[in-house]
Amino acid sequence: MNFPILSTLIFLPLLSSLFIFLSKDKKNNFNSIYISLFSSIATFLLSLFLWYSLDVNTADFQFVEDKSWINNFIKFKLGVDGISILFIVLTTFITPICIISCINSVKERVKEFLIAILVLETFMIGVFCSLDLVIFYLFFEGGLIPMFLIIGIWGGSRKVYSAFKFFLFTLLGSVLMLVAIIVIYWLTGTTDITQIYEIKIPEEYQNLLWLAFLSSFAVKMPMWPVHTWLPDAHVEAPTAGSVILAAILLKMAGYGFLRFSIPMFPLASEFFTPLIYSLSIIAIIYTSLVALMQDDMKKLIAYSSVAHMGYVTLGIFTLTKQGIEGSIYQMISHGLISAALFLCVGVVYDRLNSRLISTYGGLVNYLPKYSFLFLVFALAALGLPGTTGFLGEFLILTGTFQKSYLAAILATIGVVLGAAYMLWLTKRVIFGVTKNSAIETLNDVNKSEIVMLGTLAFFVIFFGFYPVPLMDTFNVSVNSLIDNYQLALNTR
C-alpha cells in the first residue's frame, strides 16, 4: 500500500489545529468546534478503516512507512500490529468525545483548548504507531507540552502545582529512557525496533536498560510509589483533560511495556517479575484503600485508576497469554470506563462547581437518566460481569494464578476493595437523602452529554458481552509476543 495512511492519521489532527489557529472566530467559537469535531471524527473513521483493513492473522507490522529521517542514523518508521491498532482506535474514539465535552465545560479560550487537544491527539496516535525508539520518544515526550497547558490554563485552583508536578515527574522519568535509547543505538547500531527484536541485546546490559525504561513507564503508568502526580493532575485538570489523561496517556506506558520492555529485554523482564508483582500488588491494595477515604470524586477515580493500572502491570508481567490479553483488554476497558466516570463527574461539576462527594446525594430523585448512566459505569469499574471491566480483571487473575498463588490472592482482595469504594461512592452520590437543596433545581443530562455517555455505555456493555472483535485483533500478536519471549529464555 503506497498511500501513507499512518502519517495521514497522525498529522490530520495537527493540520486541522493549524486550520483552527488561522481561522477567524465568530460567536461562541462555532467555527473552531466544528472544524475540530469534523477532523477528529474523520480521524476516527480513518482509524476504523485501518482496523478493518488490518490483517489480524499475522503478527507482522502492517502499513509500514519507512523514510530516511536523520541521515544514516534514524529512520522515520511507522507501523501497526494487532496490539497497537486498538489503542489508536481508542485514542481517535475518545478525542471527539472530549471535544463534545468541552462545549459544556470550557468557558474561556475555547479555540486554544481545541488546538491543544488536537495537537495532543497527534502525539498520542504517534506514540502507538512508531516503530523507532527515537520517534517513540519524540511523541511520548511531546505530549507533555499540550497536557501541561491543558492542566495549567484551564485547571482548577491548584493548577500550577499540579501542572508542574505532572510535567517534571514525567520528564524526570523519561530522560533515563532517552539515555537507554541512545545506549541501545550504540549497542545494536539501530533504533528500529523490528531490527532490535532480531539482534539480541547483550545480557549484561539488559537489566540496566530495562530499569531505565521502567523509570519512564512507571511514572507514566503510574505505578506505586511514583503515582502521586496523578491524583493532583486529575483533580485540577478540566474534564476533557482528565478524560484524555485517564483514557489514553496512562495507556502509553502499558503499551510501552508490551512493545519495548518485554520483546527487547526478555531476560530482564523475567528477572524483574517479582519487583513488578510487588509494586502492582501494593498499588492495587494501597491505592484502593486510599480511594475509600477520598472525599473528592475526581481524586477517588484517580486513585482507582492507579489500582486498575496495577492490574495491568501485574497481567503484563505474568507473561502468560491470559495475563497479557487480560491486560490489553483491561487497558481498553479502563479507557472507556474511566473516561466515562470523569465525564460523569464533569456533568455535575458543570452544574454545581463542586467535586466533593458531600455536596451530592440523592441525585437519583432529580436526575434519573444521569443516575442510571453513572450506575452503569460504576458497576463496570468494579468489574461486574457483562461489562468490559469484568473480563479484563478475570483474565489477569487467571494468568496470575498460573504464576503465583500469593499474588493472585492478594490481587483478588483488591477486587473486593474496588467494589467497596465504587459502591460506597455510588451510595453517597446517587442514592441517599438529598441534603443540598441546589440539587433539586438541576437539569438532567442534555443532548450532547447523552451522546457522549450513551456511546461509552453502549461500548462498555457491548464489548462486555461480545469481546470477540477485540480479542481476535490482538490474539495473534500476543501469541507471537509470548513465543518470542519463551524462545529468548530458552536460547539464553
Place this chain on the structure above:
Amino acid sequence: MISSLNILLPEIFLSLSIFTILMFGVFIKKSFNLIFNLTSLILILTIAIILNNPNHEEKIFLDSFTRDSFSNYFKILILISSLFVLNSSKNFIIENKLDKFEYPIIILLSILGMFFMVSANDLILFYMGLELQSLSLYILASIDRDNLRSSESGIKYFVLSALSSGLLLYGCSLLYGFTGSTNFEVIANELNKENIGAVFAMVFILVGLAFKISAVPFHMWTPDVYEGAPTSITSYFAVVPKVAGLALLIKFMFIPFSNVLLEWQTIIIFISIASMILGAVAAILQKNIKRLLAYSSIGHIGYALAGVATGAISGYKSAIVYISIYVIMNIGAFSCLYLLKKDGQYKENISDLSGISKKHPLLAISFLIILFSLAGVPPLGGFFAKFYVFTAVLEKKMYALAIIGLLTTVISAFYYLKIIKTIYFDDSAITFEPVKNKAAQVSIFLSCSILLTFFLYPSIFSNLVNSLFVS
C-alpha cells in the same frame, strides 16, 4: 601573492568597509541610520563573498591563517546571527538614545576579531583576534555610558576579561617556551604527556577560553553584564561571541591539544558538568529575564562543552550543531524582549509577562515555543541539539556525564516552565504598547518556525557540519 590575498578577501573587505563607514560617520552628521543600513549591507556582502570563496583548506602567511570549511561555517554563522541581532535591535537602540554612529562600527570590528579567531592557526594571530574582539566588547558593554549599571557592567567585564586575557597570554608564552613554536600544528607535534610545562600552559589557555564563553567557574561576570548592558548589547553578547569562543575552543582541542586528550578531557568534563548544574540551579530564583537568560546560556554552554568533552570528532560536530541551534533560540528569545514595551520603557522582569497570552497571543505562543525549545522538550529544535550531543557523549561511554546532563535539563525545565506559567496561567497585569518592529517580528517568526519544523528535517545542521572536519 594576489591569489593568496584572495583567501583573505572577506577580512580585507570587512576592514576596508569599516574604515570607509568610519569616515562617513566622522564627516556626516546624524549618520546613524545610514551607517546602520550600510553595516547590514556589509554583513550581507561578506556572507556572499564567503559563500563564493572555495571551501578547500588553504593556509597563508607562514601557515598562520587558515581558510577552510570549518572557519567558513563559523564566519557565516557569526555574520547571519549578527545581522539578525542588529536589525531586530535597531528600534531599541534609537529609542534608548544609543544611536551613536560608532555602535555598528564597533560591532563590525568585533566581528573582524572573531574572523581572525576562527581562522587562526597561530598563537599570535589568535591572540590578536581575541583582543580585537574583547576590546570591542568592553566598549559595547558600557556603551550606555550615562547609565550607572551599564558602565558598571562594562568595567566589571573589562577588569575580569583583562585578567583572563592575561592568563591566556601567559599560557601562550609558556606554550611557546616549551614547544618552540607558535604554530598550532608544530605545537600539536611537540606537545605530549611528558612535556609537563606545556600541559601547564594548556590549563592557562583553557581558563582564558572558558572565561570568554562564560563557563563555570569563570562565569561570574555573565549575569551582571547581561543585566547591566542594554538589551541590544546583551543579545549580541549572548549569541555571537559565544559562537566564536566555542569555535576557538574546538579548534584548540582539535589541533594543538590533540595529543594531550586525556589531560584536558577531565578539565572540560568538570567545566561542562559545573556549567550545566549552575545554569540549571541558579536560574530558578531569577526575576529579571536577561539575568535568567544569562544563567540559561551558561547551562547551554555546558551542554555544548559536553560534546567537546568527548574528544572525538563526532562530539565536536554535535557541539557545533548545538551552538547553531542555540543561536536560533536565543535570537528568538531576545527579539521577543524588544516587543515588551510599556510607557516608552522596555520591560525586563518576568512578572511583567504575566497573562500576556490573553492580550498578545502571538507573542505568547512565540515565547512558548522558544522556551520549550530551550528546555529541550521534543519535538522542538532544542531537543535535537541535546540529542546529538548526548548521542556523541554516550558513544564514548561517558554515562555519568550524560545522566547528569539530562537530569539538569529536568531542573532547568522548571524555570522555563515558570516563565510559561507566568505567561499563560497568571492573570494579566499590563498591556504592552503595539510595537512596530518588523525586524524583530521577522526574527521571532523565523526562529519559531525553524524550531517548530526542525523535526521534519533534523539533519540539516549535521549535514552542514559533516564536512567540517576533513583532515
